[in-house]
Structures are given as structure tokens and as C-alpha cells.
Amino acid sequence: MSTVRLGRVLRPLRTLAHAFALLGGLAAFLVAMLTVASIAGRVLAGTPISGDVELTQFGVALAISLCLPWAQLHGANIIVDFFTQKLRAPARRRLDAVGALLMAVFCGLLAWRTAAGAFSVAAAGETTMILGAPMWISYAVLAPGLALIALIALVQAIGLWQGTLEQPAHAAEVGMQVAK
Amino acid sequence: MTPSTLGLLMFGAMLLLMALRVPIAAAMFIPGAVGYWAMTNDMALLNTLKGSAVARLSVYDLSVIPLFLLMGQFATQGGLSKALFKAAAAFVGHVRGGLGMAAVLAAAAFGAVCGSSVATSATIAQVAYPEMKAHGYHGRLSTAVLATGGTLGILIPPSVPLVVYAILTEQNIAKLFAAALIPGLLAMAGYIAVIAIVCRFNPELATPAEPLPWNERWRALFGVWPIATIFVLVFGGIYGGFFTPTEGAAVGALGTFVAGIAQRELGLEGIKRSFLGAAETSAMVFMIFLGADMMNAALALTQMPAQLAQWVGALHVAPLVIVAAVLLFYVVLGCVMDELSMLLLTIPVLFRAIMGLDLWGLSAEHKAIWFGILVLMTVGIGLVAPPVGLNVYVVNSIAREVPMSETYKGVLPFLVSDVLRVTVLLFVPGLSLGLVWLLFR
Amino acid sequence: QEITLKVHHFWPPAAMPPTKILGPWCDKIAAESNNRMKCQVFPAMQLGGTPAQLIDQVKDGVVDIAFTLPGYTAGRFPVMEVFELPFISSSASAGSKAAWDFYGKYGQKEFAGIKPLMFATHDDGYVHTREKQVKTMADLKGLKMRAPTRMTNKLLASLGATPVAMPLPAVPEAVSKGVIDGFLLPWEVIPSVKLHEMVKYHSETDPTRPALYTALFILAMNPAKYDSLPADLKAIIDRNSGAGLSAMAGKIWDESQAAGRKPATDRGNTFYTIPGAELDNWVKASAPVYDEWVANQDKAGNNGKQMLQDARDLLAKNRQ
Ligand code: NA
Ligand code: NA
Numbered sequence: 001m002s003t004v005r006l007g008r009v010l011r012p013l014r015t016l017a018h019a020f021a022l023l024g025g026l027a028a029f030l031v032a033m034l035t036v037a038s039i040a041g042r043v044l045a046g047t048p049i050s051g052d053v054e055l056t057q058f059g060v061a062l063a064i065s066l067c068l069p070w071a072q073l074h075g076a077n078i079i080v081d082f083f084t085q086k087l088r089a090p091a092r093r094r095l096d097a098v099g100a101l102l103m104a105v106f107c108g109l110l111a112w113r114t115a116a117g118a119f120s121v122a123a124a125g126e127t128t129m130i131l132g133a134p135m136w137i138s139y140a141v142l143a144p145g146l147a148l149i150a151l152i153a154l155v156q157a158i159g160l161w162q163g164t165l166e167q168p169a170h171a172a173e174v175g176m177q178v179a180k
Numbered sequence: 181m182t183p184s185t186l187g188l189l190m191f192g193a194m195l196l197l198m199a200l201r202v203p204i205a206a207a208m209f210i211p212g213a214v215g216y217w218a219m220t221n222d223m224a225l226l227n228t229l230k231g232s233a234v235a236r237l238s239v240y241d242l243s244v245i246p247l248f249l250l251m252g253q254f255a256t257q258g259g260l261s262k263a264l265f266k267a268a269a270a271f272v273g274h275v276r277g278g279l280g281m282a283a284v285l286a287a288a289a290f291g292a293v294c295g296s297s298v299a300t301s302a303t304i305a306q307v308a309y310p311e312m313k314a315h316g317y318h319g320r321l322s323t324a325v326l327a328t329g330g331t332l333g334i335l336i337p338p339s340v341p342l343v344v345y346a347i348l349t350e351q352n353i354a355k356l357f358a359a360a361l362i363p364g365l366l367a368m369a370g371y372i373a374v375i376a377i378v379c380r381f382n383p384e385l386a387t388p389a390e391p392l393p394w395n396e397r398w399r400a401l402f403g404v405w406p407i408a409t410i411f412v413l414v415f416g417g418i419y420g421g422f423f424t425p426t427e428g429a430a431v432g433a434l435g436t437f438v439a440g441i442a443q444r445e446l447g448l449e450g451i452k453r454s455f456l457g458a459a460e461t462s463a464m465v466f467m468i469f470l471g472a473d474m475m476n477a478a479l480a481l482t483q484m485p486a487q488l489a490q491w492v493g494a495l496h497v498a499p500l501v502i503v504a505a506v507l508l509f510y511v512v513l514g515c516v517m518d519e520l521s522m523l524l525l526t527i528p529v530l531f532r533a534i535m536g537l538d539l540w541g542l543s544a545e546h547k548a549i550w551f552g553i554l555v556l557m558t559v560g561i562g563l564v565a566p567p568v569g570l571n572v573y574v575v576n577s578i579a580r581e582v583p584m585s586e587t588y589k590g591v592l593p594f595l596v597s598d599v600l601r602v603t604v605l606l607f608v609p610g611l612s613l614g615l616v617w618l619l620f621r
Numbered sequence: 622q623e624i625t626l627k628v629h630h631f632w633p634p635a636a637m638p639p640t641k642i643l644g645p646w647c648d649k650i651a652a653e654s655n656n657r658m659k660c661q662v663f664p665a666m667q668l669g670g671t672p673a674q675l676i677d678q679v680k681d682g683v684v685d686i687a688f689t690l691p692g693y694t695a696g697r698f699p700v701m702e703v704f705e706l707p708f709i710s711s712s713a714s715a716g717s718k719a720a721w722d723f724y725g726k727y728g729q730k731e732f733a734g735i736k737p738l739m740f741a742t743h744d745d746g747y748v749h750t751r752e753k754q755v756k757t758m759a760d761l762k763g764l765k766m767r768a769p770t771r772m773t774n775k776l777l778a779s780l781g782a783t784p785v786a787m788p789l790p791a792v793p794e795a796v797s798k799g800v801i802d803g804f805l806l807p808w809e810v811i812p813s814v815k816l817h818e819m820v821k822y823h824s825e826t827d828p829t830r831p832a833l834y835t836a837l838f839i840l841a842m843n844p845a846k847y848d849s850l851p852a853d854l855k856a857i858i859d860r861n862s863g864a865g866l867s868a869m870a871g872k873i874w875d876e877s878q879a880a881g882r883k884p885a886t887d888r889g890n891t892f893y894t895i896p897g898a899e900l901d902n903w904v905k906a907s908a909p910v911y912d913e914w915v916a917n918q919d920k921a922g923n924n925g926k927q928m929l930q931d932a933r934d935l936l937a938k939n940r941q
Contacts, residue, residue: 024459078204241790
């Protein structure tokens with residue numbers, strides 16, 4: 001695969017990951033609003049929002065899963081680089097390719113199995129306790145984020161191995177993002 | 181192969197992968213999954229993975245983490261950290277090393293609304309480093325102050341590692357937060373003392389700023405009212421018995437959001453950046469969780485954790501020596517590992533052993549809280565200790581002209597204060613438990 | 622060869638059900654098999670997952686045996702949920718024995734792919750409140766109460782309270798902050814999470830009447846694992862499961878009641894027993910919960926009314 005084509009593959013993935021992360025942040029923010037509304041309902045009217053705990057669990061799980069691909073694109077997942085500082089850049093890049101490949105295996109497995117879990121739970125007819133909402137939804141919504149991070153990690157693994165991609169600065173990047 | 185041999189192999193493979201730059205989450209997951217598969221069969225592994233993501237991501241108590249991170253992000257993007265540093269600098273900036281002290285004070289105050297040390301270091305470094313540089317502060321001092329000061333982000337509640345500890349040990353989050361407050365303030369005082377002492381012996385490290393007239397000082401102080409209000413609202417609410425920590429985090433996130441909007445500091449761009457920033461850190465935290473879950477399930481299958489707990493329980497050594505040894509082990513581990521994977525891998529194993537010891541005659545709950553604070557303080561050391569100090573990375577990514585080795589040199593005197601504080605907390609449990617007794621009678 | 626059974630549950634290792642029910646059962650099968658068959662118990666969800674996922678773990682062969690509540694997976698075992706209906710079961714002993722018999726008659730279809738070794742209900746559930754004593758149904762009006770099961774969630778709503786669902790470990794914090802005003806629980810659970818320190822009032826029900834609520838437990842085995850056992854070991858499992866084990870578990874749950882109640886009396890909390898005459902109102906108000914259960918069984922092609930009557934008869938028979 002040439003540099004150009006790999007870049008072309010990554011660009012839509014980046015756009016998608018960016019959109020996912022924004023949606024994830026929004027979901028967490030909506031959970032915060034829901035919680036505050038529930039507190040207000042409890043304090044002012046004596047009635048909290050029914051099923052607020054279930055909705056919080058659902059919203060936060062969704063939010064986190066949507067945030068995973070963006071973190072992988074930005075190299076936010078912590079690595080230890082102390083023992084490999086003396087290595088030459090190409091060797092380090094190959095190691096990073098292996099690391100990205102293992103991330104792809106890890107997240108790909110989880111994406112696939114979580115989707116399978118959605119089918120099992122749907123077949124069993126499981127629901128949530130208060131709202132009676134179908135349980136499979138809680139499983140199914142996690143799969144897209146997990147699948148996207150697996151895909152991004154796979155593309156990174158190929159690109160890093162070929163030398164057509166650079167590993168984004170790790171760890172510190174977390175701080176930079178926070179600080180910008 | 182016996183299960184224990186397999187367990188050791190898994191652990192060894194994990195450390196090797198970590199050393200070879202494999203992301204920590206995957207370095208825990210892959211050997212864990214392989215070991216699990218070796219001890220069961222492929223269907224058992226695939227079936228257990230069906231529920232892993234849901235089981236970890238939809239834990240109600242863990243939802244405080246993204247919410248506290250969002251609160252910290254809104255505070256950063258809404259300019260609250262700038263106001264904090266300005267206020268602190270207005271009062272102590274003219275002392276020798278005063279801007280460093282101001283950075284520590286600002287980090288402590290910011291830490292009171294932010295649960296992550298990385299975010300606190302980055303935020304405070306962003307506003308304080310340029311000032312310190314302009315006043316001719318030596319890079320070694322300024323970066324070391326910012327890296328260690330950043331640990332106040334977790335030492336002062338709210339604190340992500342403390343939430344993780346609470347979940348792992350089934351302890352009350354609010355009580356752990358209360359217990360962390362005095363030790364966190366001691367840490368702040370210790371860092372300020374270190375700055376004063378270091379500057380006394382090396383006056384060339386820092387040049388004092390011009391003292392500000394009093395009216396300007398008051399004006400700067402007035403600028404921190406939004407963050408002060410939010411702090412009172414969140415913690416007053418949690419300890420006053422109005423809401424749970426999760427609800428407090430939600431109130432805080434909404435509060436910092438509203439403050440940022442009202443101050444006209446937080447626009448659409450800032451909101452987006454807050455979302456992305458919270459996204460990255462939350463993803464990083466939960467990724468490590470997912471990896472550690474697999475490793476821990478596989479380790480549980482080997483029965484190694486139970487054996488280790490038994491072995492520790494049978495040791496004929498003074499209980500305090502065992503606790504000290506565990507903490508020392510954390511310092512060593514903290515040199516190469518990040519704080520969350522450390523907690524996730526060791527607490528399920530060691531906690532039971534510690535709870536079996538008689539420590540100062542404390543009740544089970546108080547013992548768990550006291551030990552949690554000791555662990556937190558020790559983990560804080562790992563964040564700045566060479567060779568892998570996450571906070572040092574973060575600060576050096578902002579202060580690019582200062583070599584990392586300089587920062588590590590500058591960090592050493594601060595580590596002395598850390599070790600002193602941990603020792604004091606080890607021998608005086610009342611410092612951690614006093615507030616718990618007072619607030620939860 | 623030696624057989625190791627992987628047993629997974631959600632309690633801490635020292636809790637009542639693992640120490641008083643599971644532990645002795647494991648000892649017994651080990652002794653009867655001359656240690657050829659042993660349990661390897663993993664408490665506190667050590668092998669991963671949530672309590673609700675335990676049932677799939679045993680079904681999928683992730684573990685060999687799971688000790689859990691079918692009700693954690695709402696909607697999945699509607700037939701056996703009859704024992705979680707309000708005011709139906711009157712002691713853990715009777716409830717457990719009846720549940721096993723009812724399973725033999727009606728429950729096997731919904732437990733396809735799972736081999737139950739035991740069904741048990743816990744001791745009678747009562748009302749525990751923080752600031753407001755509950756003596757009549759009207760006292761429940763507007764109270765935010767934690768509901769432990771899907772049925773109690775419906776029951777509370779029909780009695781006029783606001784049901785709130787949350788995991789058990791979250792209850793102490795929630796009740797101390799006033800997020801909830803109280804909760805429904807049996808005595809056995811209360812000291813283990815120190816809940817007697819968080820409330821002042823306990824409203825028990827007339828002991829001659831059926832319990833306000835109970836929840837159903839299951840000890841479940843993976844059928845493939847069972848089938849893989851040699852005949853003599855299978856026989857040991859058979860001997861030590863089913864009606865006998867269920868009856869024994871129910872008895873232990875009933876016996877645990879006094880020990881669970883003592884810390885609350887020692888603390889000087891206020892007790893009240895709701896008399897039968899008042900309970901009649903509660904039963905009347907909870908009628909829709911029954912109707913819904915019957916209607917759902919009818920919809921599933923069963924005779925709901927007949928099943929409900931059979932459950933009642935079995936409970937009455939086992940009460941003696
Ligand atoms: Na903090
Ligand atoms: Na370190």
C-alpha cells in the first residue's frame with residue numbers, strides 16, 4: 001500500500017473518530033444534565049427522574065466507547081518508552097507497529113464479542129429493571145466505537161510497519177490536548 | 181504447566197510487552213487473554229468477552245470519572261485556571277520562588293475541581309510556565325514545581341485513582357475523598373516548603389516578581405469566585421448530605437460549564453475542545469480498565485492472588501513492616517508503570533492480605549481508608565519519579581526547551597517531602613481519618 | 622481423574638450464602654467423591670463480568686457453576702418470577718421447596734441450556750426507612766424507595782412510592798444522602814452492608830401473612846459439564862441437588878433472619894409490625910402486579926391463572 005493510499009484510508013477514519021469523540025463528550029454532558037435535572041426533581045418536587053441510574057450507566061458507557069478511537073488516533077494510550085529510547089527510529093517504529101497491531105486485536109475481539117453479546121441478550125429477551133428497555137441496546141451501542149478503534153489501530157500498524165505513518169507523540173499528547 | 185507457572189509467565193509477558201512500547205492496555209489484555217485461553221478453551225474465552233465491555237463501561241460508580249474530567253476540562257477552557265494562578269501570584273509572587281509557590285497553590289485549588297494529575301499539570305503549566313520563564317526562573321525548578329504540583333490534582337479530592345481504589349475495595353468514595361483532604365493539603369504545604377528551602381540555598385534559581393498593590397491583589401482574588409462557588413457547591417453537597425459523588429460530579433460539570441459561558445471565556449470552540457480532552461483521558465482510563473480486567477480474570481484462574489494473600493498472612497513480621505514493604509514495592513513499580521494499571525493489578529491481590537493485618541487497632545473500614553490514602557500518596561510519587569513520570573512528560577511537552585533530565589534532577593527534593601509525608605501518614609492514621617470521623621459520625 | 626468445578630458468584634467471600642450454603646455443599650461433594658470432584662470458588666465476580674451476566678457465563682460454559690439470582694436478568698425468566706410476586710411466599714423454607722417443584726412443572730423451558738441444582742427464596746423482605754415510619758400504605762406515598770427486583774419495582778409503584786433501582790453497594794450512600802428514603806430488603810442482607818446504621822425505622826409484616834416480597838436464587842450448572850462427568854460423580858451431584866438442597870438452603874435463609882435483625886435491635890432502631898388488616902389494603906393495591914403476570918403468561922400461550930394457583934398450592938403444601 002502506498003503512502004498516499006494509506007493517508008486516504010486514514011482521513012475518513014479521522015473524521016469519523018473526531019465526530020465520535022464529540023458525540024461521546026456530548027453524551028457525557030447530557031448525562032450530567034440529566035443527573036442535575038433528577039436532583040432538582042428530587043429536591044423540589046420529591047420525584048427524581050425515573051430510571052436515572054439506568055440512563056446514566058447507558059449514557060456513560062456509550063460516551064466512553066465513542067471516545068476510544070480518538071484516543072488511539074492521538075496516541076493517548078499510555079506506553080512506556082524508557083527502555084527503548086536508545087533504539088534507532090525505524091526499530092522503534094516497528095515496535096509501535098506491533099503495539100498498534102495488538103491494540104487492533106484487543107479492540108477487534110471486544111467489538112466482535114460485544115456484538116455477539118447483543119445477539120445473545122436479545123434472544124434471551126432481557127430488559128432493564130426500571131425502564132424495561134431492551135438490554136441488547138446497551139451492548140450494541142458499544143460495538144461501533146470498539147470496531148472503529150480496531151480499524152484505526154490496524155491501519156496504523158500497517159503504516160508504521162511500512163514507514164508511511166509516524167506514531168503520534170504519546171502520553172504527553174494527553175496533556176497537550178488538555179492544555180490547548 | 182502448573183497454573184502458578186502460567187501466571188508468572190503471563191505477568192512476565194506483560195512486563196516485556198510494556199517495555200517494548202506496546203500500549204499498557206494491550207500489554208495487559210493480550211497475555212491475559214492467551215493465559216485465560218490456555219487454562220480454559222477457546223469458547224470460554226470468546227464467551228467471557230461477550231460481556232466484558234458492557235461490564236466495565238456501564239458501572240454506575242465509575243461514571244464519576246468522565247464527569248469529573250469534563251468538569252476539569254470546562255474549568256480549563258473557561259479560563260478558571262488562569263484566574264487561580266493570577267490570584268495566587270498576586271499574593272506570593274514577590275517572595276523568592278513565589279511564582280513557584282503560586283503555581284503549587286493554583287494546582288491545589290484547581291485539583292479541588294479536577295480529578296486528574298495529568299490535566300492539572302498541563303493546565304497549570306500552560307498558565308504558569310510562561311510567567312516563571314519571563315521572571316528568569318531556572319527551567320529545572322519551574323518544570324519540577326509544575327510536575328510535582330500537578331500531582332495535587334489527584335492528592336486533593338476529587339481524584340480518579342481514589343475512585344478506582346474505592347471501586348476495587350468496595351469502599352465509600354465520599355469517605356475516601358474526605359480522608360484525602362488533610363494529607364493533600366500537607367502535600368501542598370510540603371511542596372511550598374521545598375521551594376522555599378531550595379531557593380534559599382540556590383537563590384539564582386528564581387527571581388522574585390514585583391509586589392502588586394493591595395487593590396490589585398483583591399481584584400485578582402475576586403476573580404476566583406466562580407471556582408470557589410463551584411467547589412463549595414460540589415463538596416458542600418457531597419458532605420452536607422445532599423448528593424452522591426456521581427451527582428456532585430454532574431453538578432460540577434454543569435457548574436463549570438455555566439461559569440465558563442457566563443464569563444464569556446467558554447465558546448463553541450472551547451466546548452468542543454473540552455469534549456475532546458475529556459474524551460481522550462476517559463478513553464485512556466477505561467482502556468486500561470478493559471486490559472486489566474482480562475489480566476485479572478486470568479490471574480484469578482491461576483489462584484495466584486489467593487496464594488499470595490495466604491503467604492502474606494502467614495508471614496511473621498510486624499504488620500507495619502508489611503505495609504511499608506508494600507508501599508516501597510509501589511514506589512518501585514511506579515517508576516515504570518502508570519498509576520491505574522498498578523492499582524488495578526495489585527489491589528485485588530494485596531488488599532485482602534492488608535485487611536487481614538492488625539494495624540493500629542483500626543476497624544476494617546478505617547483500615548481500608550487509611551491504606552487507600554497511603555497508596556494514593558505513593559502512586560503520586562510514581563507520577564514524577566524517573567524514568568517514567570507521566571507528569572514530567574506532560575510538563576516537558578509544554579516547556580520544550582528544558583531537558584527531561586533537568587526536570588528529574590529538580591524533582592528530587594520534592595520526592596524527599598513526599599517520602600516524609602508518607603512516613604508521617606503511616607504512623608499517624610488520625611491525619612487521614614480525622615475528617616472521616618468528624619464528617620461521618 | 623480429578624474434576625475441578627469452577628464456581629462463580631458475586632458475594633464477598635465471607636457473606637452468608639457462600640459460607641453457609643455453597644461452602645458446605647462443596648465440602649459434601651468433595652467428601653462423597655473422595656476428593657475426586659472439588660469446587661474452585663471465585664467470589665466477588667473475580668472472573669469478570671457483572672452479576673447479571675453470571676447466568677450466561679454458566680450457560681456458555683465460561684464457568685461450571687454460578688450462584689446468582691435469575692431476576693438480575695429482567696424479563697428472561699418470567700415463569701419462575703412468580704415467586705417474586707408480592708404477598709405470595711411466606712418463609713424461605715416453603716418458598717424454596719415450592720420453587721423447586723414449580724420448576725419441575727413449568728420452569729424447564731425457560732431454563733433450557735442451564736441445569737439448575739437449587740432454587741431458593743430468601744427470608745421475608747420488609748420495609749426500612751430513614752426518617753419516616755411506615756405504618757400504613759398512605760405512609761409510602763411519595764417515598765423514594767430502592768427496589769431490589771423487577772416485581773418490587775412494580776409493587777412500589779402500585780403502592781404509591783417512587784421506585785429507584787440501584788446496585789446494592791450503592792444503597793448505603795444513597796440512603797444516607799437522602800437520594801432514597803428507604804429500601805426493601807430481607808434481614809439477612811442488612812448488616813453485611815451496614816444498612817441498619819443508615820435507617821431508623823423497620824416495618825415488618827404480620828408473621829402469619831405472606832411476605833411483602835422475596836427474591837429467588839439459583840445454583841446453576843453448565844449441562845455439558847454435568848454430562849461430561851463419569852456416572853458415579855453425576856450420581857453425587859444428583860444426590861446433592863434438587864428438592865433436598867433447595868429445602869436446606871431455604872431453612873438456612875430463614876435461620877439467618879435473627880442474626881441479621883440483631884444489630885438493628887442492638888442499635889435501638891424503631892420497629893413496627895404492620896397488622897394483617899392493614900396488609901389487606903396492600904394486597905388489594907398490588908392486584909395489578911398479579912394481573913400483569915397472569916396476562917403475560919396467557920400471552921405466552923400458558924394458562925396463567927392455573928399456574929398462579931399451582932404456585933399458591935405448592936406454597937401452602939410446603940408450609941406445613
Ligand atoms: Na483533585
Ligand atoms: Na514514574
